[in-house]
Amino acid sequence: MTSSPAMTDKKAQYDAIHQSLKNTIDESRLIRDPLRTLAYGTDASFYRLLPQLVVRVNNEDEVRMVLKEAKSRNLPVTFRAAGTSLSGQAVTDSILLQLSDQWKGHRILDQGQRISLQPGIIGARANQLLAPFQRKIGPDPASINACMIGGIAANNASGMCCGTAQNSYQTIESARLIFADGTLLDTADESSRLAFGNHHADLLDTLTQLSKQVRANDDLANKIRHKYRLKNTTGYSLNSLVDYQDPFDILLHLMIGSEGTLGFISEVTYQTVVDHPIKAAAMIFFADMEATCRAVTSLKSAPVSAVELIDRAGLRAVEGKPGMPESLSSLEAQAAGLLVDVRAATEEELESNLALVKQALNGQATLNDIEFTQDKVIYDSYWKIRKGLFPAVGAVRPVGTTVIIEDVAFPVEKLAEGVLELQGVFQKHGYSEAILFGHALEGNLHFVFTQGFDDPHEVSRYAALMDEVAHLVAGKYKGSLKAEHGTGRNMAPYVALEWGQEAYDIMWQIKNAFDPQGLLNPDVILSHNANLHVENLKPLPKANDLVDTCIECGFCESVCPSKALTLTPRQRIVIWREIQRLTTLGTDPERLAALKKEYDYQGVDTCAACGLCSMQCPVGINTGDLTRELRHDRHPDSKVGYWLGEHFEGVTQTVRLGLSTANVARKIVGNKGMASLTNMANKVTGGVVPHWRTTMPKGADSIRSLWAEKMIQDGSVPDRELAKPTVVYLPSCATRMMGADPSGQDQRSVMDVMLSVLKKSGYQVIVPEEVESSCCGLAFQSKGQFAVADKKAKDLNAMLLSISDNGRYPIVCDTSPCLLRMTQTLDPVLELYEQVGFLKEFVVPNLTITQKAPRIALHVTCSTTRMGLADSFVQLAHQLADEVVIPPEVTCCGFAGDKGFSHPELNASALKTLSKAVEDCKVGYSNSRTCEIGLSEHSGIEYQSIVYLVDQVSEASSGL
Template identity: 80%
Template structure:
């Protein structure tokens, strides 16, 4: 039942014709037709796969209008895509995929944060960051809020843990800019736009008016609609708009919410925001069985709680032993279940009152543990992190080759206990004994997660029988919702008529015909005549590599990836590598396989920064960089050249310093443009050995030996705070300051100055000139050499620190991360930020800087859990600090900024605008600072320069 993947472009000539028209307006780099990227960009988080014929990355409304009009004239279907985190197949197509470029991040805050206008490419969590100073947030709070975009949140009417129904997009939307199937733009807040629309689309407005009157006049149907939206419900179109509103523009606006791109495109949405209570507390309580747990939910319905999340025994078992989880989980009985209860308030007194009411609501109910709320951030966050990670956690332990399926139903809350018990029985009947149930219990909304193989026809039949029985149980027997908050998609489209009945179902078709008479917008999503749609075009998930086989393609990783706008994201790298391995195993489509392999070299391997930030967002901790490094190793195994460089590292670094000095002289003769030509040619001839020139290329650093000889007392402390081992990284031993830097000292000189001021005696390890942490070798897949260098450094530092007696400070953050992962645990390793914050600042007097500065938190700093420390340090040093919100990893990636500078440029393309008005920039990695300087217009240096500039000894 799994559909074959397309091996060649569709023979329909209209696609080529459309491409020829679009390329006159949209640059070719945003018109994507090659097999690798159409597969990569066409994949979403669902278990369906369709490969688009053409992916168009649109920059603005005019481009969307153009694509819609031209596609309509050729009768070509169109599907819209934002982040692709949807779970039910809403964002896949085998026709034209309109994908948002990164130009859709505009926003306007109104009325002191009570209203916000957002373009569809803004990530949900970013919207809340913008509103945080006003103690407001958007109403929807889906578990994927750190990855999903506003366009998808609105199009799916996503809700979430604390949102309920009152604060979803339907109930908080104020206005929108909407593009219809024919390219017409409607701004629902602009009277001129509405008047013009009435003249050109009066028939659509008349249809909506008539449907509203007809529905409101049918008491039985109107009551049914009101009942179904008392629950969470995203099955079908938002029919509640027909009973809630009479103005056709209001009906149209609210029909767009939850329409999953089948009625039009929302190019901007304006929300009424909600209060973000600053004081929060949570608890986890456990009950002996599901029935008792559900009775507790009913008791809490009128209590002042923000969220009540139910987790069944299988779900609790999946998180046993996780940080922050109660030790008692392992001792719970087989039928136990738990509730995560969240309470929020505006101040401590209000919180105390709320907590008392919540506890009293549960009086008389037997719990297996005391009701103890925590405000401790680490524990509170761990509760929610684990709750949000239940879905991916199941996927991580699934058998290779199977997919993970999540559905979300809603029962009337007063029948929750009965419904849950019957639902569990249905799963066991069909052999799904590993199913996990959890969800937003106050709304009667439950998610069920299970693994499913689709390779065998019998498994597809088993799945189909399960869904048939679930649909009848929920929609018919309990009159609940088959899709509470994930949208209808492809998976539930065949069941919409079962849930709603023929009368309501025909109204939905009337709505579709009125908006999209040619049925070109996301066909078969929400409404379909194909009863087998939900078991067609199923996504294969073959074994690819044990480092990434647990990936469920959820897309949570994508927002943090520096190559997301240039080539592929971590999810997409895994998608393509899986397809390559599938084709290898199948032994067919050799031409397609060869093309994918060829293109993957650049798209997948060469442009991966290997920064590992994806692992921070991934619910199961996959670091796609590990796969990339393995592939680099397979391409060029550990070589004699690598060993030779490792064995002659001091000489190599001297040669590198000489090269920088020579380049500096040459630059003075031929200028930056001349250096770009010369090094570009040399880079190509040498296969990347000679780096490409950067305008911010540093001068050579003063040799460490010379530094110590010229300044014999540079390491002598002014007071005695003890000793510290200082390990200058190879980068700072080679690279000095930028020619344009106001402070021309090397990082090493500044580090020694800070050590001296703060009272620490400095120990420089003997033989440090020949050392390296091995990171440069590891990133190129030279694993054996990397391990050897790490072992050598380990011995050196054990000796210098007297087996860990003294703290060890390295001046380059990525090196410290590498050392923490590979060196002896007894070594107390610190990078600049952590050492300064913990050891230096208490002994320094700081005069804060008043000028605005920019700070880049490196990916290695984030991965070490030091991002908050870096932010705190920067705020201790300056009154006005800018942390560019859209910049994660800078993409310089060691020396990749020299060999693949387009990665660095893409990752930092928003930097210059973000740091406007800043005097200088600071970070904690010398190579990162080269790229940051070039793409910001500022001079970026190590944060130690700022510490040294502003500090005096106490």
């Protein structure tokens, strides 16, 4: 419905637009509750505003409708992609328009020379699509594994290797754009341009006139050219007014870096750049900053891909990290370093480039020998550390403070004096802990420091620092106050200072021409509020030691299986912090109660606790640890837990019997009948009876009977003194309970197949006598039953030490999550192998592959990734199959032990893209029995343990 002129109350306006949007947009995507507005309204910056309405839009039509409805009610709208921006571009106290997961379309054009991308695609995914063509998108921000194309374009993000020549402004070819009035323009379509010109002639005329005005003013035109010789994201892209004359070209390039203040980018087509496959990097150290900057100047004309400067404080922050030289700890206080990256198409070209780089550094006094490495592990560690410098500072900050990153650029010829003077400014204002690093070839440097905002004196100190930094960088050195992180709210009060009044007035004319009512992301880039940068500051109270180091960067979100269902790791931490803040204050009991109630499901129950977030987090936070602790607080170690642990053999036998009985019942009432019965029983028993899955396995045979049968067939009993290799086989409780899918091609259990393969490859197998009562403790740990989990791990440790002769014999487990838990809790003397590692290293080399499978799907479990076995798993699969399909959108499957039975919606959400990704495959493989249940159900194909494929395509080698 349409609001009346008398409806001036803002709440009534939001109620009205909510009601109107409900007619078209599903109400589950219209969000107004306290928990999710806070969670979805938080970005990586140090600002906080609470949106009144969050709309998760699925397509262009919905965007257009929201904008029209908002315009008719004079309500501001802010756009959000991944929320990794650092300057406050993506927060609002009005309507937040958030991308749903429906914005991942792409088209690869001209053999990868161009690519069209919707805004919801993560930058790293775009490069994955282009990798077969040895191409990539130009921008390469440090957050590329988490940030989305919409944000990359809207902020004109650049990065380590991108410079000023390969950013979005330089590489954009066309875009689909939606403006404040809901009009859609496709700049690559002539009919769309014609229609837009007919209805928006005033906008195009304004851009044409501004271009003529600027180009006629030599001083202003030259100033603009100088500003964009550097990296510069302060204000609007005024270079478009001197670089182009066609108003559509001007418009397109103004949209780049406009931070959602001029319109919405619904698709962008980039010209891609070469991604050289051969890479080398070196860490080079110098006595002081001046010598380091001189080396940067020497490298400016050398064939380098990137030169990253790190000051002594930054180097100190990464001392002892994997891959870093031991000599770091002995560097003097004034030392600094350069990470130099060199790339080429061939080894010969690389050698030539390296020689030229070393020649360019001749005469520069270094503290270490210049040694370039192509070792992927060391190379990746260098870059991981460089990309993690910002969060690493945040991880060691005092609790209650935030971490701020300032992003400036000096003319490279003034780099040394500018840096030294800037360091002096930070010292003057008491920021002695600040670290400096950045893209030195472009004169682009980041200063990172910690800041408290809970004390007015601290806010004033920060304001004074910013004033002096602005006058130094923009005034004295004619540099950029925001080189690549965007103006946002952080630098909006200083845009006029950097650009001067004439250019600033032109920016306001641009804003008014695109957005006359000022409804698109107000106060971002341009603001009349001189104190904007020190208002609406985000609180970061103490919440829990496990997560207090989080700076809410959002790097974790892309891999979280619950991201499209409930909350991400960042959002779980945000809400838990708010709960703790409100608990301490005691001022808003109603809001606190609402958050606590919703958090039980949104934060705790639907967290898979898979730990993949820790792999993405620069400081290694595993939000699952917080979840398990909260589960423990909700249900402390109980008598039931102890009883289950003490009677575990009986528990596994009962589950086996239950599965067998259930599959008999399935034959009578079918899957629908079983679903109805178990849903009812689940409610009655408070979740004890699991939800039915169409791929529910039958009960497994006893491992003792299987092992005895194999030994009888072999005609021998394991003799530990024989020269024949011996292995201890520890089947997990999941494989001991769960047999094959009743509709599967191979009805043997994982245990049966493992014994077959181990025997075929020449091993004699020891199965522990007490195996039926054993458990690594994972099942108890995941529910917060920590004492029982530790007891089971201790018992297992004693059993394995005995059966392996104190580590003499290797131990192989057939379930990835269990093995991960064992590596974390058992005696290091035990030689533990997950089945993938053991199969690849010891079993397959002793087999003859008779005929590879044609095409298979592969799911790499989260625990496999966390153990560093992902590459080995893929390599093993390629040894066994001609083609291996790894669904790109699937990370953790969300089954999470038994979560697939208790909260099947988590598994369904995590795997919603699976069936399409594997539609050309007939079978899939993994290495966790519970994960395979969900994978089979949501893919439409059977998933089995990878050991089935090993057995299927191999025979014993001669001589075994």
